[in-house]
Amino acid sequence: MTKTATRRGAGMVLAAFAALMSSAAWAEDLTMWVRESAADPGKLMVDLWNSSHDNKITLTAIPDNQLVTKLATSAQSGDAPDIVSFDLIYMPDFMKAGLLTDLTDQLKADPHYATHIQAYKDIATYEGKTYGVGFTPDVSVLAWNKDLFKAAGLDPEKGPATIDEIVEDARKIRALGGDTYGFWFSGACPGCNIFVTSPMMVAAGSKILPKNGDDEALTGDGVKKVLEAYKTMWDEKLIPENAEVDTGANFVSAFASGKIGIAGTGGFLISLMKREHPDFNYGLTLLPGAEPGQVSGFVGGDVVAIPAKGKKEAAAREFVTWVLSDEAQLQGLAKNSILTTRTDLADNEFSKGNDKVLTTSKALAAGYVPWVFHFADMVNSDSSPWITMLQTAIFDGDVDGAIATAKTEMKAIAAK
Amino acid sequence: MTSRSGYIGLLWLSPALAFTALFVLWPMGHLVWLSFTSTSLLGGGDFVGLKNYTTALSDPKFWAAFKFTLSYTLFITPLLMGLGFALAMLVAPNTPLRRITRTVTFLPVVIGLASSSLLWFWLFDQQVGLFNLLLVKLHIIDAPLVWFKKPETAMIAVILSVTWKVVGFGMILIMAGIQSIPADLFEAARIDGASATLRARRIILPLALRSILMATVISVIGSMLAFDQFYLMTGGGPRGKTFTSVYWIYQNGFIRFDLGYAAALSVILMVVIMAMTALQLRLQAGGRNG
Numbered sequence: 001m002t003k004t005a006t007r008r009g010a011g012m013v014l015a016a017f018a019a020l021m022s023s024a025a026w027a028e029d030l031t032m033w034v035r036e037s038a039a040d041p042g043k044l045m046v047d048l049w050n051s052s053h054d055n056k057i058t059l060t061a062i063p064d065n066q067l068v069t070k071l072a073t074s075a076q077s078g079d080a081p082d083i084v085s086f087d088l089i090y091m092p093d094f095m096k097a098g099l100l101t102d103l104t105d106q107l108k109a110d111p112h113y114a115t116h117i118q119a120y121k122d123i124a125t126y127e128g129k130t131y132g133v134g135f136t137p138d139v140s141v142l143a144w145n146k147d148l149f150k151a152a153g154l155d156p157e158k159g160p161a162t163i164d165e166i167v168e169d170a171r172k173i174r175a176l177g178g179d180t181y182g183f184w185f186s187g188a189c190p191g192c193n194i195f196v197t198s199p200m201m202v203a204a205g206s207k208i209l210p211k212n213g214d215d216e217a218l219t220g221d222g223v224k225k226v227l228e229a230y231k232t233m234w235d236e237k238l239i240p241e242n243a244e245v246d247t248g249a250n251f252v253s254a255f256a257s258g259k260i261g262i263a264g265t266g267g268f269l270i271s272l273m274k275r276e277h278p279d280f281n282y283g284l285t286l287l288p289g290a291e292p293g294q295v296s297g298f299v300g301g302d303v304v305a306i307p308a309k310g311k312k313e314a315a316a317r318e319f320v321t322w323v324l325s326d327e328a329q330l331q332g333l334a335k336n337s338i339l340t341t342r343t344d345l346a347d348n349e350f351s352k353g354n355d356k357v358l359t360t361s362k363a364l365a366a367g368y369v370p371w372v373f374h375f376a377d378m379v380n381s382d383s384s385p386w387i388t389m390l391q392t393a394i395f396d397g398d399v400d401g402a403i404a405t406a407k408t409e410m411k412a413i414a415a416k
Numbered sequence: 417m418t419s420r421s422g423y424i425g426l427l428w429l430s431p432a433l434a435f436t437a438l439f440v441l442w443p444m445g446h447l448v449w450l451s452f453t454s455t456s457l458l459g460g461g462d463f464v465g466l467k468n469y470t471t472a473l474s475d476p477k478f479w480a481a482f483k484f485t486l487s488y489t490l491f492i493t494p495l496l497m498g499l500g501f502a503l504a505m506l507v508a509p510n511t512p513l514r515r516i517t518r519t520v521t522f523l524p525v526v527i528g529l530a531s532s533s534l535l536w537f538w539l540f541d542q543q544v545g546l547f548n549l550l551l552v553k554l555h556i557i558d559a560p561l562v563w564f565k566k567p568e569t570a571m572i573a574v575i576l577s578v579t580w581k582v583v584g585f586g587m588i589l590i591m592a593g594i595q596s597i598p599a600d601l602f603e604a605a606r607i608d609g610a611s612a613t614l615r616a617r618r619i620i621l622p623l624a625l626r627s628i629l630m631a632t633v634i635s636v637i638g639s640m641l642a643f644d645q646f647y648l649m650t651g652g653g654p655r656g657k658t659f660t661s662v663y664w665i666y667q668n669g670f671i672r673f674d675l676g677y678a679a680a681l682s683v684i685l686m687v688v689i690m691a692m693t694a695l696q697l698r699l700q701a702g703g704r705n706g
Contacts, residue, residue, distance in 0.1 A: 069670055072458050093673070097458035188653045242542040245564040247651040249537075374672075381671045382652040383477065383659065391655055 027054035028315040032083040033071070036061045038302045041136035042085050045332040049322060055315045057083065068376075071307065075099045080307035082316045085135045088123050088303045089375045095126035096373060101306040104130045106317055112324035115344040119299040119369045132305035133323055134341035136333070139297040139363040140196045142166075142288070143255055143265045146281040148173050148180065152261070159262075159285035161292045163200055163229045166262055170238040173261030182238035184255055184263040185230070187395065189248035190387035194379045195298045196264025196287065197390070201226045202368055203289030203296035208386075209370045209378055213415025217407045218389075224403060225290050227393040234394050244395055247382075256280065266300065267360035271337040284359045286366060297363035339364055377413045385409035444686075450679035457673035468680030477656070478681055481664040482688075488660065489639035492575050496635050499579065500586025501628065505616065507587065508594040518591070522584035529581060533648040536577035540564070540649075567657040570650045574658075578645055582638070586631040593627025594620055629700040633693055640689050661685050 034042035039061035046059045060081070062070055067086055071094075074080040086094075094100055107113045107130050113121075120134030146156040152172040160166040170182025186192040198208050204222030233239050240254070255263040256277055264287060273280050286295035304323055306316045322328055329340040334350040339360055346364075351357040372378065379386040389406035393399040451468055455461030472478055507518040524532060539547040540563040548560035563573040597619065605615050621628075643662040650658040652667075659667075665685070669678030 065670075068673075069457060072673075076459055093458060097456070097460070099458065188651055240543075241565070242562050245562055245650075245653060247653070377672045381667055383656045383667060388655070391653075396655075 027056070028312050030055055030057045030083060030312055030315055030319070031081040032057050032059050032085065032319075033062050033067065033081045034059055034085040035064045035067045035087060035302065037064050038085060038087075038136050041333070041336065041338050042302070044336050044338075045136065045323070045328060048328065048332045049319065052327070053318075053322075055318065057319065072097070072099065075307050075309075078309065080310065082306070082310050082312045083304060083319055084307055085302045085304045088120065088134070088299075088301060088369065089380075091123045091132065091303055091305075092126060092371055092373050093375070094305070095124075095129075095131050099308055100131040101308050101310065101313060101316075102129050102131060103133075103306070103317070103320060104128075106321065107133065110321060110324060112342060115342045116324060117299070117341050117343060117364060119364075119367060120303065120341060123299075123369050123371055124303055124305070132303040133320060135302045135304035135323055137299070137339045137341050137364065138266045138268055138301035139299050139339065139360055139367050140199055140264060140266050140287060141269075141284045141297060141360055141363050142196075142262065142286065143269060144169075144262045144283050144285070145173075145255070145258065145260065146283055147258070148176065148261045152176055156281075157283070159283050160288060161285075162288050162294075163204065163225060163290055165288070167229050167232055167238075170233055170261055171236065174236070174238045179240075180259050180261070181240050182261045183233050184239060184250075184260040185243060186246040186248050186251045186254075187244040187391060188246055188382075188387070189251060190380050190382065190384050192248050192251045192264075193390055194386060195266065195300055197226060197230075199287040199296040199298050199367070200264075200289060203287060203294040204291075205289065205294075209372045209375070210411055210414040211372055213411060215411075215414060217410035217414070218403055222289065224399060227390070227399050227402070230390075230394045231397060231399060235397075244391075255282075267339055267357075267363070270354075270356045270360070274337065284356045286359065286363050295363070295366050297367035299364060299367040299369040372414065374413050374416060377416075378410050385413070447679050447686075448683055450676055451683045453676045453679075454674075455676045455679075457670065457675050461676055464676065468677045469684070471677065472680050472684055477659070478661070478664055480656075481659040482661050482685075484658060485640055485642060485660045485662075488571065488575075488642060489636055491571070492578060492639055493632065493635050495575065495579060496583055496586050497628065497632055499583050500631060501590050503583065503587040504590035504594055504624075505620065508591050518587070521587055524581045525584045525588075527581065529578075529644045530648060532581045533577060533645045536573070536580070537649045540573050564650050565654060567654060570654065570658050574645050574649055577649065578642075582635075586635060589631040589634075590624060590627050593624035596627075597623045626700065629696065633696050633700075636692060636696065637689055640685070640692070 032046065039059075042061075043059055046057050050056050064087075068090060071080065071084060071086065113133070117134060117137070120137070121130070124130050124132040142159060144159045149169070150156040152169075152175065154169055154172055160169050166183065173180060173182040185197060194208075201208060201220075201222040204220070204225050206218065206220035206222030207216075208218060208223070210217040242250070243254075246254075252265065252269065252272065254260050255265060256273070258280070269284070273282070287297055288295055304320060306313060306320065310316055324342060326345070329342050329345045330348055330350070333340050334345065334348045337350070337354070337357060339357070340346055340348065343365070346361040351361065378384055385406040389402045392402035392405070396402075452463060452465060453461045454464045454467075503521055507514045507521070539545050542548060542560045542562045545560065548557075551557045552560060561569065564570045601619055601623075602615060605619060610618070641662050642660045643666065646652065646658050646660050646663055647666070652659040652663055661681070662685070665678045665681045668674045668681065
């Protein structure tokens with residue numbers, strides 16, 4: 001009897017010890033990198049994960065322009081973080097270079113992946129294999145200042161529905177005089193413009209970037225249409241003079257100053273304005289094309305992936321699965337006015353009645369993301385054919401010449 | 417005996433030699449090796465012989481950047497040295513007020529170049545920049561300028577910011593040279609009735625020449641390697657006209673991922689800077705002998 005009790009007691013102690021060990025010994029500390037500009041939403045997600053999981057993640061924000069270098073060199077030296085969140089546009093180059101772990105089977109088995117936004121599925125797939133999922137999404141939209149619209153005699157509840165309407169509305173707002181301008185864009189920022197200017201070209205029927213050396217760049221009439229509209233606004237001084245040299249420092253602040261009528265922006269503006277300018281009276285609409293009903297947006301934001309040859313791959317995979325869960329989508333993203341990456345959760349308790357969030361959800365569904373190699377070379381570089389085309393066409397006035405040169409240069413880069 | 421002391425000497429030198437070999441020679445050798453390959457930042461690459469160098473020779477953007485860097489160096493060096501010399505003359509005597517002036521002038525040197533470039537970027541801003549406001553208030557300009565709209569004004573803006581940042585460094589080097597001149601020379605000159613200008617021309621300039629030339633060598637190398645100030649203030653604009661050589665190397669290595677080509681451009685720049693430095697040192701030696 002005593003022996004049985006002793007055995008039973010010992011058994012219970014062992015069981016308790018085993019249970020303790022199973023949670024403590026298997027709990028892992030994971031490292032994760034996120035690019036600095038996406039660190040805020042990334043932190044919200046990681047904090048939520050850490051609050052409900054034994055495996056803890058330490059998040060490190062890396063300056064945007066250093067993330068690619070750090071990831072590439074660390075992956076080659078075997079010191080890469082367990083998880084990484086980066087600008088989705090680098091996905092094709094990273095997948096081709098073999099820097100990421102193949103997640104195809106895991107995602108195929110995940111029921112939530114079926115409703116994952118198609119643009120993220122596309123950008124993270126190379127030669128039939130999938131290497132990541134959308135993490136903290138964003139999409140470009142058009143913002144207008146309702147107070148200035150009202151002052152200019154325009155309907156404050158209706159944003160521009162075509163490219164021509166942008167020009168017309170900008171003229172009326174500029175007519176208010178002083179330092180009030182109709183339109184803003186960062187004229188020396190390649191990344192800002194691929195985000196907010198290229199979707200108008202796409203909406204108007206153009207394709208921007210070539211997939212390879214045999215593919216054509218800048219096809220269709222949309223490119224010329226948008227460049228001419230911008231040139232008109234520049235020539236008529238509807239855009240502030242310092243837009244020509246802005247490398248992105250005023251991408252958001254120009255509109256937030258209250259002196260700009262219309263500007264391209266991103267879904268991130270909603271939480272930013274709510275936090276810093278809660279009384280600012282503005283509206284959001286989809287980036288328009290040449291005709292009413294033509295709309296598009298650039299699907300941006302970060303994807304999350306696992307660097308190849310990671311030492312804690314199993315634990316990192318759990319996080320990727322969690323990113324698509326209801327908890328992450330609703331409590332991590334939607335609750336913080338960030339778009340969900342699952343279409344079935346786009347209409348949720350947090351977005352109900354929030355027109356701005358619903359607009360960005362629509363933009364996400366209508367948006368595009370170019371699947372190309374050498375994106376940085378074609379677009380993001382300070383001397384890229386993309387930014388050179390914009391500047392030559394808008395500020396120097398040679399629209400046709402600018403397009404022709406950019407076509408040739410983009411094709412040459414794509415052929416590399 | 418001689419051989420033994422030679423070995424001992426080598427032993428004493430070995431830590432410095434090992435340090436130089438590990439942190440200077442090996443990376444330099446690796447850089448040269450990379451320049452003969454098509455290595456990508458994302459991994460992979462093959463030996464391509466002289467291809468990167470032949471590409472560089474016919475790369476108009478690299479040579480445009482090189483030409484711009486050279487003109488920047490030619491503009492800023494005399495300014496830094498002239499101002500540095502004038503300030504050094506002013507603060508060389510050890511009086512309390514001059515010590516304070518010396519410290520204040522030297523303070524910006526300890527600020528990071530990136531921080532000072534950002535500071536000046538906003539000072540030059542058209543809408544909120546205090547520099548524009550000052551010029552308008554002084555009636556020097558009618559309306560705030562967009563300084564980075566034209567290459568010429570962008571260059572002036574960068575030169576102003578860099579001068580503020582580094583002039584104190586040249587001042588300190590030259591001042592050390594001036595302070596090492598024996599005081600009795602000045603005293604004898606004064607007794608002989610030599611004016612301040614004559615003392616500066618006949619005593620200070622020749623005897624502090626070594627320090628001045630050393631400051632010039634350091635300044636020229638710094639200017640030829642200019643990057644941060646242009647990256648942060650002009651972004652290479654307008655229309656890519658303020659790209660420096662190092663900025664163009666950065667674009668190729670870290671934006672286009674083409675490490676092999678960026679290495680070849682770096683080797684070319686290194687050779688040019690070494691040649692310029694050798695020429696300056698030769699002039700320095702010639703000046704001393706003469």
